Amino acid sequence: MAALLEVEDLRVEFGRGPETASVLNGVGYHVDEGETLAVLGESGSGKSVTAQTVMGILDAPPGRIIGGSVRFRGEELLGADPERRRLLRGESMAMIFQDALSALNPVYTVGFQIAEQFRFRRGMSRKDATARAVEMLDQVRIPNAKQRVKEYPHQFSGGMRQRAMIAMSLALDPELLIADEPTTALDVTVQAQIMDLLDELRRERGMGLVLITHDLGVVAEVADRIAVMYAGRIVEHTDAETLYARPGHPYTRGLMDSVPRVDDPGHAAGAPLRPIPGLPPSLAAIPNGCPFHPRCAYAQDVCVDDVPPLRELGDGHQAACHFAERFVAEGTDRPTTHEVVSG
């Protein structure tokens, strides 16, 4: 399948002088047509900044792209004409955000904000555009769309609001959808509904989906491939099955261990949680060597001195750890992804 989006060695800094934060330090991933790539990582790992750079909506200043490449269907986007990039937004690539309440304009109706795409990108009349907006709300299964199109975002429930946001992003039939933590602000039952909807829409439309999240459960269910980010780098990249069974990076392993589980004796009731010790590094002072070494239980001298590159371990499994082979061989005693989700 043809690569829809290719990100290569992307480097972004924020701020100037000694306070400069290296937010992205050579991020690379690719998304094919109709495929779901999950980008997993803690807050501040650079997931959203990568997405914003791809979309061309990075706040600059303070953000500054200092290198790398973003290609959409082979076309280089960094340094491209701003008008060209604007036309790609909505039309070829669209984005939905974490908190639909603040991401939708509070003073316009939901219908107005969806119809806007048809009116100002397609030159439709107000009436036709509103009719299309109703169709879009129908497609994301908002009941009583004809009425709801006239309502304001604050009159929608959290889940319905995120559906409306999805409807808006899909109005112009984009080939790539970037979903930035689309379910984080929702409660658990609604989260599953939104994920199902996204997955279904992706399949129907053959759309590429970049799913930014820190929720391992969400990832396991829908992702074809997973990229794990830490301190502005991709530290592991593989399919969901492999990631759960044989993670090659201790950070990935730590992430999975920190999820409390009912069926695991180590996580029995009353047993302490097992978080990853320490905090993610300040991006203004990323440690030498492997950025994860201060928090890593397996760190050796080499980890302090040398930055481990993202290495191919076979079968498309990549990890940025000096001892990746060892961790892959050890595997985990955890069940397959399917059981993680249903458990």
Next chain:
Amino acid sequence: MGRYTLRRLLQLIPVFLGTTFLVYWLVWGLREDPFAGKCGQRECSPAFRAALTERYNLDDPLIVQYLKYLGAVLTGDFGQTFSGTEVSTLIADAYPITIKLAIVALVIEAVIGIIAGVVAGLRGRGFADTLVLVSTLFLIALPVFVTGLVLRQVLGVDLGIIRTSVPANPSFAELIVPGFVLASLSMAYVARLTRTSLIENTRADFVRTAVAKGLPRRRVVGVHMLRNSLIPVVTFLGTDIGALMGGAIVTEGVFNIRGIGGLIYRGLQQQDIATVVGVVALLVIVYLVANLVVDLLYAVLDPRIRYE
């Protein structure tokens, strides 16, 4: 919203009664002799006293006087001044001029203030932003009578572009300079408020969404940014209408405009009690209604606000 409006209108009644009674009591009730100094150096003649006592019901207890006065006001009779002129005639002569001046001032402060604020807010740090910040600070620091006197001197006397004294029944054009003077302070506030509000919204999530939708820049700014940014500005302008309608004693004085501000000022100076009470009663109503309109407007501008 209908019920809310009705409730607010009902609330106006006690406020109106309270304020007017207070004014009435202050000017009539607290004076030992309302006629002191009314007849030059001499004592007023018993006949004059009797006539005025009769006219203002001064033999009644204060509360009865007030109620009689209130009854007359409600039928449109604002009473007469000591010299026998109808107060309603005075108000009818002065109020149209005040309204005209208020309109000119409001347009100036809204148009110039908002444009200056938008330019400063959008361009970020730079010449335009600094220019707006410094010039507004200048206007805020300057007392209105200084702005007025300087403009009258420069434009009226030195350059001869305007007349130093506005004619009795001025046109809108003749009120532009006085309107500018009256508006200058609020204009500076409007510019600063617009600027701050716009800058706050620049980084708002819904603006980022609008950009991510690929909307043209002028639509992102003009529709998504501006509408939200102008909510506090419109509220400020609404409140200012109430203040402008109350007359402008200083500006009217500088340009010799015969508006409501001058009327109330002369009324106070000459201790013409009927004029003062009448005009104040009217202004209380204007102010209360203006406030109500602002509150209702707020709900129209921001759909999240609903009055039940």
